[in-house]
Amino acid sequence: xxxxxxxxxDGQLRKPSAEALSEGRRLADAAGKxxxxxxxxxxxxxxxxxxxxGADVILTAEAPTLASYSSDAYxxxxxxxxxxxxxxxxxxxxxxxxxxxIPRAAARLGAGYASxxxxxxxxxxxxxxxxxxxxxxxxxxxxxxSAVQVATTRPNVFPAAEKAGAGxxxxxxxxxxxxKSVVKEILAKASGKVxxxxxxxxVSGGRGMKDGANFKILEDLADAIGGVVGAxxxxxxxxxxxxxxxxxxxxxxxxxxxxxxxxGISGAIQHIAGMSGSxxxxxxxxxxxxxxxxxxxxxxxxxxxxxxxxxxxxxxxLGIGSN
Amino acid sequence: xxxxVALKQVPDTETKIKVAADGRSxxxxxxxxxxxxxxxxxxxxxxxxxEGKGAEVVALSVGGDAAKDVLKNALALGADSAVLLRGDGQxxxxxxAQMIAAYARDKGYDLILCGNKGLGGxxxxxxxxxxELLGVAQANVIVKLELGDGTFKAxxxxxxxxEIVEGALPAVITAQKGLNEPRYASLKGIMAAKKxxxxxxDAAPATAGALISALALPPERPAGRKLEGDSAxxxxxxxQALKNEAKVF
Ligand SMILES: Cc1cc2nc3c(=O)[nH]c(=O)nc-3n(C[C@@H](O)[C@H](O)[C@H](O)COP(=O)(O)OP(=O)(O)OC[C@H]3O[C@@H](n4cnc5c(N)ncnc54)[C@H](O)[C@@H]3O)c2cc1C
Ligand SMILES: Cc1cc2nc3c(=O)[nH]c(=O)nc-3n(C[C@H](O)[C@H](O)[C@H](O)COP(=O)(O)OP(=O)(O)OC[C@H]3O[C@@H](n4cnc5c(N)ncnc54)[C@H](O)[C@@H]3O)c2cc1C
Numbered sequence: 001x002x003x004x005x006x007x008x009x010d011g012q013l014r015k016p017s018a019e020a021l022s023e024g025r026r027l028a029d030a031a032g033k034x035x036x037x038x039x040x041x042x043x044x045x046x047x048x049x050x051x052x053x054g055a056d057v058i059l060t061a062e063a064p065t066l067a068s069y070s071s072d073a074y075x076x077x078x079x080x081x082x083x084x085x086x087x088x089x090x091x092x093x094x095x096x097x098x099x100x101x102i103p104r105a106a107a108r109l110g111a112g113y114a115s116x117x118x119x120x121x122x123x124x125x126x127x128x129x130x131x132x133x134x135x136x137x138x139x140x141x142x143x144x145x146s147a148v149q150v151a152t153t154r155p156n157v158f159p160a161a162e163k164a165g166a167g168x169x170x171x172x173x174x175x176x177x178x179x180k181s182v183v184k185e186i187l188a189k190a191s192g193k194v195x196x197x198x199x200x201x202x203v204s205g206g207r208g209m210k211d212g213a214n215f216k217i218l219e220d221l222a223d224a225i226g227g228v229v230g231a232x233x234x235x236x237x238x239x240x241x242x243x244x245x246x247x248x249x250x251x252x253x254x255x256x257x258x259x260x261x262x263x264g265i266s267g268a269i270q271h272i273a274g275m276s277g278s279x280x281x282x283x284x285x286x287x288x289x290x291x292x293x294x295x296x297x298x299x300x301x302x303x304x305x306x307x308x309x310x311x312x313x314x315x316x317x318l319g320i321g322s323n
Numbered sequence: 324x325x326x327x328v329a330l331k332q333v334p335d336t337e338t339k340i341k342v343a344a345d346g347r348s349x350x351x352x353x354x355x356x357x358x359x360x361x362x363x364x365x366x367x368x369x370x371x372x373x374e375g376k377g378a379e380v381v382a383l384s385v386g387g388d389a390a391k392d393v394l395k396n397a398l399a400l401g402a403d404s405a406v407l408l409r410g411d412g413q414x415x416x417x418x419x420a421q422m423i424a425a426y427a428r429d430k431g432y433d434l435i436l437c438g439n440k441g442l443g444g445x446x447x448x449x450x451x452x453x454x455e456l457l458g459v460a461q462a463n464v465i466v467k468l469e470l471g472d473g474t475f476k477a478x479x480x481x482x483x484x485x486e487i488v489e490g491a492l493p494a495v496i497t498a499q500k501g502l503n504e505p506r507y508a509s510l511k512g513i514m515a516a517k518k519x520x521x522x523x524x525d526a527a528p529a530t531a532g533a534l535i536s537a538l539a540l541p542p543e544r545p546a547g548r549k550l551e552g553d554s555a556x557x558x559x560x561x562x563q564a565l566k567n568e569a570k571v572f
Pocket of ligand 2: 232235249265266268305336360
């Protein structure tokens with residue numbers, strides 16, 4: 001079996017999980033194996049949605065003890081499910097929870113782990129992964145020496161393709177309690193927007209924004225085209241009140257949106273490392289020699305304070321807004 | 324309290340990646356090596372705990388001779404002692420975790436601090452794997468850490484903001500930017516470090532699970548084009564191109 005650990009949010013399958021499931025379906029077909037979707041929590045209501053993305057079996061570990069995320073409790077659920085089902089491949093999306101629990105589960109299974117992969121395939125019945133290293137400056141093809149093979153998929157890279165599966169349900173035992181660590185409280189960010197790592201459209205600002213308050217024009221553009229706002233390290237470190245969670249780059253978030261618009265960003269190697277996996281790149285910069293233009297599919301040489309509001313106007317006029 | 328800090332030597336962020344003749348690793352020529360930036364937050368946190376409530380801080384790296392630079396720097400910054408586990412550097416994060424677990428087991432560490440990911444390898448896996456092998460608690464991508472009596476409370480970065488993780492010591496904690504502001508080594512620290520020796524041990528045998536078979540540079544992006552005219556015309560042209568050519572909207 002190919003097993004995919006899935007996450008629910010407000011009773012709905014998270015998009016990165018749907019992407020991982022779709023990829024799992026493709027691999028299961030290639031390997032001639034069934035696809036299992038695995039859920040854990042106090043309630044797994046909504047898990048039936050996994051059948052839409054090809055799950056043959058939906059496994060649920062439902063218990064009050066799993067109400068709050070616990071690294072060791074969830075690792076137990078995952079590792080036990082892999083063993084019980086004799087799964088040879090364990091996948092999850094490279095989300096905050098996925099990146100926390102999957103390596104722990106892999107170690108328990110004595111399994112090799114490829115994190116944040118951008119391509120997967122079955123070669124002679126074994127999993128092969130391609131993953132960015134040096135923050136995307138290179139790609140490593142990774143194979144596995146272990147019987148169980150574990151990987152997390154980078155959000156926004158694998159298409160979430162609907163393909164109906166049988167979706168037979170099966171309940172799993174949940175660990176009793178006495179966990180080594182538990183999440184006690186979630187401090188939610190006010191905006192409630194999707195995270196940069198999952199965003200389809202990103203509008204980023206750099207030192208050329210001159211002040212944190214000026215990010216308002218980027219917010220307006222992002223709102224008009226269904227995006228979220230990111231920043232370069234120079235902007236985050238400038239003391240403009242921008243949180244580090246907005247930083248894109250080698251020491252910030254590595255993103256792969258469909259569209260990345262860089263405003264007043266020069267294109268330093270560490271910034272490029274974080275966004276060169278974007279499908280389309282737009283650069284707006286007053287310096288026609290800025291290195292960011294080497295990367296850009298579309299370049300605008302101009303003053304961002306003039307161009308960005310015009311873009312917002314043009315987008316609104318066309319009634320644009322992406323998903 | 325005993326604290327172990329795992330520090331990895333990595334290529335500087337400015338490094339232009341060249342693939343070595345073996346086709347599967349980084350060509351080390353012209354590479355400048357640094358301590359992985361996240362590991363600097365881990366070390367700084369250990370030193371602050373030592374200064375606050377008292378602790379013994381041991382810096383550890385798995386690698387070859389070159390990794391001694393990382394350890395010398397850690398000693399200069401305030402680590403009490405340093406250990407080099409000699410390994411060939413060929414393993415994966417799991418192999419490194421096995422080596423560090425074999426060393427740390429039964430040594431009575433209350434806290435093991437790591438970076439949340441090693442710059443370059445980018446696996447973000449060694450910490451949780453080590454926690455599992457040692458059978459202790461973990462908290463990853465931590466921007467704030469408080470220690471109680473045999474317990475910890477940590478703020479961890481997640482998609483929607485952050486969350487509070489509580490657990491029991493011993494624990495493996497992996498540091499994120501924001502945890503603290505690392506200090507620079509003082510002249511006094513550098514002089515004191517010169518008198519300290521680095522303990523060198525052969526790393527325990529380990530089995531890698533993930534093997535890199537090829538390393539390749541990303542494909543060149545196709546040449547783009549500049550949009551002409553005044554701001555309004557450029558904006559119009561861009562929105563049209565994104566809609567009609569790229570079909571983003
Ligand atoms: C010639 C060569 C061949 C290689 N072949 C492979 C291969 O086949 N497969 C593969 O996966 N990797 C391979 N690597 C890279 C590998 O050795 C990495 O060190 C390993 O994958 C873990 O690094 P990471 O930064 O990704 O770990 P992460 O999990 O991202 O590291 C997290 C934290 O763990 C700690 N840590 C990690 N490594 C060390 C260390 N060495 N010493 C002390 N603390 C550490 C640090 O605190 C770090 O911040 C090879 C490297 C070389 C030079
Ligand atoms: C260890 C390390 C890690 C790093 N990690 C990261 C990282 O994760 N992410 C990151 O981004 N950086 C990182 N950096 C920093 C990086 O080297 C650059 O300093 C940074 O990316 C520069 O940000 P910037 O492009 O916003 O600023 P600058 O390089 O100063 O560029 C500003 C640009 O704005 C343009 N501009 C100014 N005014 C206007 C205007 N009115 N209209 C249009 N354009 C205008 C200018 O022409 C210029 O090109 C790291 C550096 C180090 C040493």
